[in-house]
Amino acid sequence: MIKEEMRIRSNLPIAQHIFEMKLEGNIPEEVNQPGQFLHMKTTNQVTPLLRRPISICSNDKDKGQLTVIYRSGGQGTKCISEKKIGDTIDVLGPLGNGFNIENVNRTDTVVLAGGGIGVPPLYGLGLELKKKGIHVVSVLGFSTASATFYHDKFAELGEVFYCTMDGTEGHKGTVTDVMRRENISFDQLFACGPVPMLKSLEDTFPDAKGALSLEERMGCGIGACFACVCHVQDDPTGKDYRKVCSNGPVFPWREVALR
Amino acid sequence: MILETKLPGLPMKNPIMPASGCFGFGEEFAKLYDLSQLGSIALKAATAEPRYGNETPRVAETPAGMLNAIGLQNPGVKDIIEKKLTWLEQYQVPLLANVAGSTMEDYENTAKQLADSGLVGAIELNISCPNVKEGGIAFGTDPDLAAELTSRVKKVSSIPVYVKLSPNVTSIVDLALAVEKAGADGLSMINTVTGMQINVNTGKPLLANKVGGLSGPAVKPIAIRMIYEVRQQTDLPIIGMGGIHSVEDVVEFLYAGANAVAIGTANFTNPFICPEIIQGLEQWAKEKKVANIHDVTRSEVVEQ
Ligand SMILES: Cc1cc2nc3c(=O)[nH]c(=O)nc-3n(C[C@H](O)[C@H](O)[C@H](O)COP(=O)(O)OP(=O)(O)OC[C@H]3O[C@@H](n4cnc5c(N)ncnc54)[C@H](O)[C@@H]3O)c2cc1C
Ligand SMILES: Cc1cc2nc3c(=O)[nH]c(=O)nc-3n(C[C@H](O)[C@H](O)[C@H](O)COP(=O)(O)O)c2cc1C
Ligand code: FES
Numbered sequence: 273m274i275k276e277e278m279r280i281r282s283n284l285p286i287a288q289h290i291f292e293m294k295l296e297g298n299i300p301e302e303v304n305q306p307g308q309f310l311h312m313k314t315t316n317q318v319t320p321l322l323r324r325p326i327s328i329c330s331n332d333k334d335k336g337q338l339t340v341i342y343r344s345g346g347q348g349t350k351c352i353s354e355k356k357i358g359d360t361i362d363v364l365g366p367l368g369n370g371f372n373i374e375n376v377n378r379t380d381t382v383v384l385a386g387g388g389i390g391v392p393p394l395y396g397l398g399l400e401l402k403k404k405g406i407h408v409v410s411v412l413g414f415s416t417a418s419a420t421f422y423h424d425k426f427a428e429l430g431e432v433f434y435c436t437m438d439g440t441e442g443h444k445g446t447v448t449d450v451m452r453r454e455n456i457s458f459d460q461l462f463a464c465g466p467v468p469m470l471k472s473l474e475d476t477f478p479d480a481k482g483a484l485s486l487e488e489r490m491g492c493g494i495g496a497c498f499a500c501v502c503h504v505q506d507d508p509t510g511k512d513y514r515k516v517c518s519n520g521p522v523f524p525w526r527e528v529a530l531r
Numbered sequence: 532m533i534l535e536t537k538l539p540g541l542p543m544k545n546p547i548m549p550a551s552g553c554f555g556f557g558e559e560f561a562k563l564y565d566l567s568q569l570g571s572i573a574l575k576a577a578t579a580e581p582r583y584g585n586e587t588p589r590v591a592e593t594p595a596g597m598l599n600a601i602g603l604q605n606p607g608v609k610d611i612i613e614k615k616l617t618w619l620e621q622y623q624v625p626l627l628a629n630v631a632g633s634t635m636e637d638y639e640n641t642a643k644q645l646a647d648s649g650l651v652g653a654i655e656l657n658i659s660c661p662n663v664k665e666g667g668i669a670f671g672t673d674p675d676l677a678a679e680l681t682s683r684v685k686k687v688s689s690i691p692v693y694v695k696l697s698p699n700v701t702s703i704v705d706l707a708l709a710v711e712k713a714g715a716d717g718l719s720m721i722n723t724v725t726g727m728q729i730n731v732n733t734g735k736p737l738l739a740n741k742v743g744g745l746s747g748p749a750v751k752p753i754a755i756r757m758i759y760e761v762r763q764q765t766d767l768p769i770i771g772m773g774g775i776h777s778v779e780d781v782v783e784f785l786y787a788g789a790n791a792v793a794i795g796t797a798n799f800t801n802p803f804i805c806p807e808i809i810q811g812l813e814q815w816a817k818e819k820k821v822a823n824i825h826d827v828t829r830s831e832v833v834e835q
Contacts, residue, residue, distance in 0.1 A: 273562065275803065279602045313800065318595040318748045318776065321800060348592075364802065491599070492799045496555035498604045499590040501583075511583045513604075518559070 273367060273494070274298060277360035281337065283353070287421040290389070291353050292329075292341050299365045300338045303331045304438035305483055307464075307522045308394035308519040311338065311493035313362035324348045325360035325490050325517070326466075328366060329392035330399060335376030341392035341421065355504050356368055367493055368521050371397045371462055376406055381460035382482070384410045384429075385473060387465025388419065393485060394464055395422060398429040409458070411451055413469065448472040458482075461478075461525070471530040480525050495519075503529040533816045534809070534824050536791050538768045539716040540653030540691035541625040543570035543791065546824060547781070547809050550772050550795030551575060551629035551655060551695070552601065556615035557622075560802060567623040568806050573770075573793050574615070574720075576631040576657050579641050581607035586739035591728045596749030596774075597796060598726050600740035602632050608641045616650040625652035627693065627719075627770075635680055638670075643687040654692055656681065659697030659722035671697035671722075674709035681713035691716035693770065696761075698724050698753055707761045718761065719770035719793065721754045726785060747796040748774040755787045762788025776804070778811040785827040 278297035286292045299310070311323040322343075331338045344353040353362060370393075376382060382401055385392040391412055398408050408430040414420045417440035426432045434442025435450045443450045447469055448455070463473055464485035474480070491497035495518030505511045505526055514520060514528055534545035548571040557573050566572065584604030591598045593597050597805060605611065619626060630652040632638040642654045659671035668677050676696065685692050694710040696703055698721040707718055723744025728737045736742070754773025756766070762769065771789025776797045777779060784792045797804045816824055 275563075275801075320592060321595060321597055321747055321796070322590075322592050323800065489590050491590050491597070491796075492553075492559070492802070494559045494802060496559040497553060497590075497599075497799065498555075498584065498601050499587075499599065501587065501589075501604065512579055513583060 273365065274302060275362065275364045278363045280355055280357055280359045280361060282357060283355055286341070286420040289344050290419065290421055291344055291514050292339060292421075293352070294337055295333075295361065295363065296337050297363070298336065299334050299363060300331050300336050303328060303333070303338065303366045305370030305372065305450070306331070306400050307393045308366040308368050309365055309521060310363050310365035311490070312352065314348040320348040322348070322350065322491065323364065323493060327393040327485070328396060330396040339433060341389070343389045359378075359428060364493060368517055369519070371485075371522050373397070373400055373404065376401065376460055378405055381407045381409060381457065382462060383451070383456060383458035385451070385461060385463040385465070385469075386410070387413045387447060387469040388415065388427045390463075390465030390469075390485065391422070392417055394462065395425055395429075397462055398426065402429050409456060411435070411436075411447050411456060413447040413450075413465065414441070421511070446472065448476050452476065468529050474525060474530060483522050483524050484524045486516050486520050486528065490517055493517045503531075505529050532824065536825070538770070538791060541571050541627060541791075542652075542824035543625060543781065544568075545809050545812065546785075546791035547805055547812070548573050548627065548770070548791065549798055549805055550793035551627075551657065553795035553798045556611070557619055559678050560798070564806050566619075567624055567811060570809075571625045571627050571652070572808075573627040574611075574629055575605055576603050576629045577605055577608045577611045577641055577645065578603055579608055579637045581605065581610070585683070588738055589740070591737045591743065593726070593728060593745065593747075594749060596747030598738060598743035598745055599723065600738045600743035602740065608644050609610070612644060612648045612650065616648060616725070617744050619775055620650060626650065627653050627655045627783050629657050629695070630684075631657040635683055638680055638684055639687050642684045642692070646690045651690065653696050653716070654684065654688055655693045655719055656684060657695050657722070659695050661806055671706070672700050674705050678692055678709040681710045681715050685714040688802050693717040695722055696720040696757075696760065697722050698750070698757060703757045704760055704764050707765055709725040709743050709763050711767055715767065715800045717768035717770065718742050718765075720761065721757055721773045722751050724752055724753060725817040746773070748776060750774050751780065755783060758784065758787040766820070775808075775821060776800075778808055778815050781812055782806060782815065782827060784826070788828070790825070818832050
């Protein structure tokens with residue numbers, strides 16, 4: 273984990289309110305798993321005060337570059353979206369534990385299930401899986417066609433099912449709906465997206481192997497402040513916990529309580 | 532020597548420490564820098580039994596600040612002593628052990644165990660946590676209760692006891708004087724200011740606990756005013772805190788009357804803030820030709 277001023281190489285909108293940003297520095301060298309994240313300072317002023325957690329979408333150690341994709345919604349991400357090529361941005365990273373693919377067999381089929389702004393880290397994961405020669409199927413859910421992105425990139429990984437809630441692109445309905453309707457089977461399932469999506473996947477595929485990536489509001493991002501804790505499943509005492517920032521954000525299915 | 536700061540139970544190299552609850556038990560920050568640089572470390576609150584704390588969201592961002600309602604999550608005093616304090620011993624930094632509870636007996640019991648461990652320099656009584664339902668806050672708002680608690684903990688504790696004051700009172704001076712009379716060895720102030728944020732899209736409170744404690748630059752003027760007022764009435768050592776982000780902020784707290792300072796929320800925006808401020812303060816003192824940081828005192832403010 274290091275803190276550095278990363279140089280911005282590009283920062284462009286790729287869908288409605290969605291930006292892709294390429295950053296250069298020493299952090300790419302430290303990244304060891306897809307699904308790790310960065311804690312980004314959005315300004316040098318005291319407002320917005322807190323860093324913003326953003327997943328690493330893809331990482332290139334050789335070039336010392338990484339890519340993030342973020343939704344410009346609130347105050348902090350808006351500040352990030354206004355940064356120009358050549359500017360620097362204060363980044364703490366890489367943080368957390370990402371997707372562990374050591375237990376994925378070469379002959380396995382892996383489904384990447386992504387929802388909205390949960391899609392980006394799955395792209396980096398897909399690249400790593402493809403490098404290992406693993407069969408990848410992506411099922412990507414969005415609210416509407418104008419919010420979709422990275423069509424070509426995911427197509428390079430393998431078969432892709434797009435779904436939108438309003439049916440403006442691909443299949444109409446949720447990721448879980450489409451997986452059921454299209455009988456999409458898998459040996460391992462990796463997912464990132466809103467909690468209701470993760471919950472419906474876990475309910476529909478109660479024996480799934482693989483992992484999910486969780487979001488929670490953060491303070492420190494390094495495990496010190498206990499802002500980001502979640503409950504674990506099968507814990508009658510209710511006292512056990514995981515910190516999303518330092519134990520996660522990626523957890524095996526059925527480890528943490530989804531609520 | 533310029534920065535050396537000696538407070539009861541806390542022989543510090545410099546007047547800078549991370550604030551309770553913003554630094555855990557140091558493990559995460561030890562991966563980033565050598566903790567032995569710190570003047571002291573105010574540890575995360577300890578309670579008699581382990582606590583899970585509140586549901587999430589536990590934090591919300593506000594203009595120049597943040598709200599938190601962690602709810603004193605901690606592994607309980609026994610685990611803290613056995614696992615955290617024995618580990619921290621290697622850094623040779625005097626520790627300020629923050630203690631919270633729901634009853635007077637809780638406080639006594641937890642403080643005694645910490646004092647008896649021989650691993651901490653002083654106790655910081657957290658009578659001001661706004662985020663737990665019972666106890667805590669009542670001890671922090673009623674001068675009689677605060678005094679009774681202080682004297683009871685003093686009786687069982689072999690080490691100095693600081694009382695951490697709440698800003699959520701009409702007269703913080705009354706509280707300060709009450710605990711001083713009861714035997715407090717020092718004060719730390721301020722804890723967070725109670726606040727609330729409502730999500731305008733849903734009309735619901737953003738924090739699961741509905742209300743939380745405001746910290747960060749937004750509360751600094753409140754802290755400065757309160758320390759300034761209390762300093763006029765007592766000579767007790769004061770550990771000042773609330774929104775410190777820079778060397779200038781530290782100097783402002785010293786002028787207001789603090790003897791040392793704690794840095795909380797700023798550790799989240801910059802995990803290296805404590806060592807950076809220590810270095811900066813030394814530099815500042817050299818540039819201003821201040822021979823000893825404790826020459827920077829309230830007297831200069833009062834003369835005006
Ligand atoms: C591990 C992790 C990885 C993430 N990866 C991505 C990503 O790759 N791309 C992306 O667009 N978003 C990602 N998010 C969500 C992203 O952090 C929030 O959208 C962002 O913090 C919102 O900031 P804002 O300035 O737009 O909103 P504001 O409303 O100004 O935010 C106010 C406060 O709430 C926090 N907050 C608001 N929404 C969220 C949320 N969904 N999750 C956590 N904190 C939140 C902010 O961090 C800030 O502290 C990730 C979140 C986590 C926890
Ligand atoms: C996330 C968080 C947790 C805190 N936990 C504690 C605690 O356990 N005990 C305590 O006495 N104060 C606690 N505080 C209060 C701080 O120690 C400090 O008094 C306050 O935040 C003001 O300083 P700051 O503005 O520099 O953060 C906490 C503050 C924050 C932000
Ligand atoms: S954000 Fe501080 S512990 Fe996770």
